Amino acid sequence: MARNTGAADAAFLQPAIVGKATARYVRMSPTKTRRVVDLIRGLPAAEAQAIVRFDAHAASEPVGKVLDSAIANAEHLAHVRSQRLDPADLVVSEAFVDEGPTLKRFRPRAQGRAYRIRKRTSHITVVVAPEGSEGTR
Secondary structure (H helix, E strand, C coil), rough: CCCCCCCHHHHHHHCCCEEEEEEEEEECCHHHHHHHHHCCCCCEEEHHHHHHHHHCCCCCCHHHHHHHHHHHHHHHHHHHHCCCCCCCHEEEEEEEEECCCCCEEEEHHHHEEEEEECCCEEEEEEEECCCCCCCHH
């Protein structure tokens, strides 16, 4: 029986170019960081970079750095595999924020009491992939 060697086999032999970047232990609360990440999820990478660059939230700086790193990682992976990749075709396929460890500090309060302050940290992950690949939604 003859085997059909089509585009599915070519995709199997060469996995899709996916650029992934993670920033861990970012000293910003996950809820504040998720506001910015929700803005860029599913957008073209160039448009996401523009949104992050001009966003007023403080979390836009680390999210922008992770996005830039994910795009650079995708370009590097394409170069290593000797494939062509147009950065304009990249889309933010995944973007999420996980909660990191919480630093616990104490502040003095009235009548000898102590008040716990939680300094939260975030793990930011951004994945970019070409628009036509299976990783995009």
